[in-house]
Amino acid sequence: MRMARFWRHGDRPFGWITLLAALLLLGLVGGIAVALWQNSALSRDAFGLEFLVTSRWDPAIDRVFGALPFIQGTLVTSALALVLAIPVGVGAAIFLAELAPGWLSRPLGLLIELLAAVPSVVYGLWGLFVLIPAVAKPLGVALNGSLGFLPIFEGPVFGPSRLAAGLLLSVMVLPTIAAISRDVLFAIPNSQREGALALGATHWEVVHQVLIPYGASGLLGAIILGLGRALGETIAVTMVIGNNLDLSASLLHPGYTMASIIANEFTEATFDLYLEALIEIGLILFAMTLLINLFAQLLIWRVRRRTVGQVRV
Amino acid sequence: MTLATQHDSGQSSLPAAGSAAPPRPPGAGPASAPATRIAIHNLTVHYGTFCAVRNVTLDIPANQVTAIIGPSGCGKSTVVRSLNRMTDLVPGARVSGEAILDGENILRPEVDVVNVRRRIGMVFQRPNPFPKSIYDNVAYGPRLHGVRDRDLDEVVERTLRGAALWDEVKDKLHQSALALSGGQQQRLCIARAMAVEPEVILMDEPASAIDPIGTLRIEELIADLRATYTIVIVTHNMQQASRVSDVTAFFTMDEDRAGYMVEFGPTIEIFTNPRNQLTEDYVSGRFG
DSSP, X not given: OHHHHHHGGGHHHHHHHHHHHHHHHHHHHHHHHHHHHHTTHHHHHHHTTHHHHOOOEETTTTOEEOOHHHHHHHHHHHHHHHXXXXXXXXXXXXXXXXXXXXXXXXXXXXXXXXXXXXXXXXXXHHIIIIIIIIIIHHHHHHHHHHHTTSGGGOSSOOSSSHHHHHHHHHHHHHXXXXXXXXXXXXXXXXXXXXXXXXXXXXXXXXXIIIIHHHTHHHHHHHHHHHXXXXXXXXXXXXXXXXXXXXXXXXXXXXXXXXXXXXXXXXGGOOSHHHHHHHHHHHHHHHHHHHHHHHHHHHHHHHHHHHHTOOXXX | OOOGGGGOTTOSSOXXXXXXXXXXXXXXXXXXXSOEEEEEEEEEEEETTEEEEEEEEEEEEXXXXXXXXXXXXXXXXXXXXXXXXXXXXXXXXXXXXXXXXXTEETTSTTSOHHHHHHHEEEEOSSOOOOSSBHHHHHHHHHHHTTXXXXXXXXXXXXXXXXXXXXXXXXXXXXXXXXGSOHHHHHHHHHHHHHTTOOSEEEEESTTTTSOHXXXXXXXXXXXXXXXXXXXXXXXXXXXXXXXXXXXXXXXXXXXXXXXXXXXXXXXXXXXXXXXXXXXXXXXXXXXX
């Protein structure tokens, strides 16, 4: 009897086990951070904060390392991917959740979920053999021809480029954004739609005045998941970005990302400083994704507090 | 209970309204005793193969409160939802028959539903304020229909006063509507419907999710609104129907579960001297 009370009929050990699982997760994140930090000591001592803002990557002669081209490449390609994927992804979600009849919405939704499960190396192959020859170069030539006066569309035009990587990433994050946004829209109570329609709102007005504000925090979450995939994507980007230390602003030039330099050169890192410079890039990528997610979480909280508030019925 | 004839003449036009008020179609107002606002003729609604309500013929009188009562599943809600075309949202719903508003059959597929819904507002069973401020909830409809921002303050205040909610919320207009109590939320939803100045307000069991005090407030509000609007209220609460309505329609179900209207008449007649045995059984509590 006393034992039963102490264990609270199993609730207490259950609580401990789940606490342990949660702590394990926290420990893993902390462990990764510590390992990256310790194993990049040589590089951090040698270059300090300049590592973040210099662009020489010379393992052969001077043994000098700077991460700026990779940071720039990662940020530019991910941003491009989001700019392209958000309108299409959210648009597709609106169609699936609000406009498409059931017989079309269900199979189409399944297809989108399948797309999210395609391995990235397959996307990479498709990017290499289809996207670059069919889209990136002709598109690049057209952009350079019409808007070449802008630094971001400066020539010469290459096939493998930041543009190609951004396009491919947008295709890859599209299903994530579309599928989650659709679920967010599905979860909005019908009474919200009816309330607006009954006041004489059109479908479009319901979507952009009622549903999008109501689901804002969820839609933001969908976008952040997409961004997470874009930031860390390695193999597909490596296959189409051209792997070049070019630091120009042009989307039409080849570039490099943090993930792809690590993947490309980790096995070739013949001396300790080289290896630790790569690990420091890993540390930066880790910190960057952590910061972006933290910022996104704050944004989601703010949106949620502003819209949902306290519900009493 | 006030019977309708007392407030028929001259009450049909909307109260002095800002620039938002659409001109009322000529000839719409009733000249003499109970004019019909919506004439429903042979309304039948199917959901797929299931017939939810069959051959309803009912004249909804202008500037009166019409209650629709009856057991669960008898098609009460379906009737009101078809009047502002909410049935359009249900896949597989088919509506036939007529509902004539100012000479136009609003059930025809070609009719401009946005316009129908503007003229026939609706309040739902559970309060469904938008997760916006109280002000923005009331302003939502007027904004949709092009009321300019500088006129909105006046529209919001006038509407909230009309809904007897102004004194309770005037100091927190810009706080979330979701922080209000359930009853206040529902009165806010009524105000939101009033803000677009409809001619008819449909209420689908508006107090069923509200506590007794909140219910009382809503009933008082309905009594006030009758001067300006034509109101149709669906309720499963017979006391409520007898308290708030001028005329009552009693619905029940056929053997195939299709709803139909049994009897329609002045509320006092339906409750004290029904012509039909089914009505008598229902209002005296022997059935349903």
